[in-house]
Amino acid sequence: MLERSAALVDGTSADVLKLSVSTSATEIEEFGAGVGIIESFSNVVSFDTEDGHVLFDVSHALSAPKVVEQFRRYSDAPVNTAVYTHGHTDHVGGAGAFDADAAGRGHRRITYVGHEAIPARFDRYKSTNGYNGHINMRQFRLPAPSFPRKFVYPEVTYRESTTLDVGGRVFELHHARGETDDHTWAWIPDAKAIAVGDFFIWQFPNAGNPQKVQRYALDWAVALRKMAALGPELMLPAHGPAIGGHERVTMVLNDTATALEFLHDSTLALMNAGARLDEILHTVKLPDELADKPYLRATYDEPEFVVRNIWRLYGGWYDGNPANLKPARDMELAREMASLAGGAEVLARRGETLAADGELRLACHLVEMAALAEPESRTIHAIRAAVYEQRRRSETSMMATGIYRAAAHDSKKITDA
Numbered sequence: 001m002l003e004r005s006a007a008l009v010d011g012t013s014a015d016v017l018k019l020s021v022s023t024s025a026t027e028i029e030e031f032g033a034g035v036g037i038i039e040s041f042s043n044v045v046s047f048d049t050e051d052g053h054v055l056f057d058v059s060h061a062l063s064a065p066k067v068v069e070q071f072r073r074y075s076d077a078p079v080n081t082a083v084y085t086h087g088h089t090d091h092v093g094g095a096g097a098f099d100a101d102a103a104g105r106g107h108r109r110i111t112y113v114g115h116e117a118i119p120a121r122f123d124r125y126k127s128t129n130g131y132n133g134h135i136n137m138r139q140f141r142l143p144a145p146s147f148p149r150k151f152v153y154p155e156v157t158y159r160e161s162t163t164l165d166v167g168g169r170v171f172e173l174h175h176a177r178g179e180t181d182d183h184t185w186a187w188i189p190d191a192k193a194i195a196v197g198d199f200f201i202w203q204f205p206n207a208g209n210p211q212k213v214q215r216y217a218l219d220w221a222v223a224l225r226k227m228a229a230l231g232p233e234l235m236l237p238a239h240g241p242a243i244g245g246h247e248r249v250t251m252v253l254n255d256t257a258t259a260l261e262f263l264h265d266s267t268l269a270l271m272n273a274g275a276r277l278d279e280i281l282h283t284v285k286l287p288d289e290l291a292d293k294p295y296l297r298a299t300y301d302e303p304e305f306v307v308r309n310i311w312r313l314y315g316g317w318y319d320g321n322p323a324n325l326k327p328a329r330d331m332e333l334a335r336e337m338a339s340l341a342g343g344a345e346v347l348a349r350r351g352e353t354l355a356a357d358g359e360l361r362l363a364c365h366l367v368e369m370a371a372l373a374e375p376e377s378r379t380i381h382a383i384r385a386a387v388y389e390q391r392r393r394s395e396t397s398m399m400a401t402g403i404y405r406a407a408a409h410d411s412k413k414i415t416d417a
Contacts, residue, residue: 049167052080064094078107084114085197087121095152114154117182176223177216202240208305276320334372344373385411
């Protein structure tokens with residue numbers, strides 16, 4: 001694993017890592033001193049102590065049975081404590097499988113630890129179960145909405161920082177806002193290691209995500225700088241391989257922080273100058289020397305979405321366009337534009353032409369208006385499906401491709417009806 005990550009960081013490998021949505025689990029890989037990782041939907045990081053194992057994250061409910069199986073091939077010792085790096089379901093959903101394993105072996109109950117905001121997240125997930133199910137359906141190409149309803153709440157919580165001493169091993173837990181408002185990263189002094197959760201995911205930080213709640217780019221960067229200042233020699237992420245060596249770990253932490261700081265500062269400067277969101281979105285671009293880093297590729301989230309989240313944090317939902325303050329219904333605007341153009345199909349055909357010329361942003365606006373103006377037209381939906389399929393193929397991030405794929409699929413269902 002360390003050889004693989006070194007090749008990626010050093011640029012000697014041409015591979016581009018993407019987040020894996022897999023229910024499989026790898027054999028645990030050790031890094032000395034009882035430190036190991038099982039790679040899965042989200043990784044499970046394990047530290048051996050005299051009083052049992054301390055885990056960081058327990059993976060997704062779908063992958064956890066295989067994770068537990070791999071873990072038990074490695075050790076028969078009890079799991080003493082499991083730390084949730086944050087409350088996303090791919091990190092906490094496997095608690096039931098680990099609890100069942102502990103009960104079946106007659107081990108003591110696992111102590112779950114996390115930031116104090118995690119229970120509120122679980123409560124919110126229950127109240128927005130349907131919405132999150134539709135997000136998953138779009139993002140992961142599921143046949144129907146799907147989202148968990150049951151969660152194992154942490155029984156030990158903290159606010160800013162805390163220290164766990166388990167079996168003679170010390171774990172310093174620190175809270176920072178980043179991908180979530182309930183995120184934990186940990187410094188393990190005797191191993192000179194940091195368990196970073198999703199503060200590093202081997203691609204551009206998930207600080208935008210158009211379908212999810214607020215993310216915190218600047219807080220994220222500050223946390224990364226604090227981690228780098230500790231001089232870690234081993235970084236244990238929740239996705240992708242571990243990274244070894246002080247220079248490599250420090251470089252990826254600081255590069256990621258620099259990218260987030262650039263987007264934050266550039267966006268805020270334009271906001272302070274009175275720019276609209278539209279101008280900022282089409283002005284702020286990540287410099288190539290950062291965007292081309294093998295661990296900052298926009299294959300999951302992307303910088304444009306982070307700019308939107310920075311605007312949302314400081315400026316709210318008003319985008320600076322007065323017409324959007326209290327807008328007409330999308331369908332009403334679409335019908336008016338279709339009338340002016342000479343019909344909805346004219347709009348759709350123009351969108352088709354623009355797409356052929358590579359003007360996909362404009363093309364999507366026109367085919368969307370056409371479909372809203374005449375929602376039953378199979379001809380228009382055939383064009384809409386083709387344009388969004390072309391748009392999907394042109395994009396790199398899973399966030400964008402999932403939404404465009406879903407749009408194309410919706411139109412295909414109408415044309416195939």
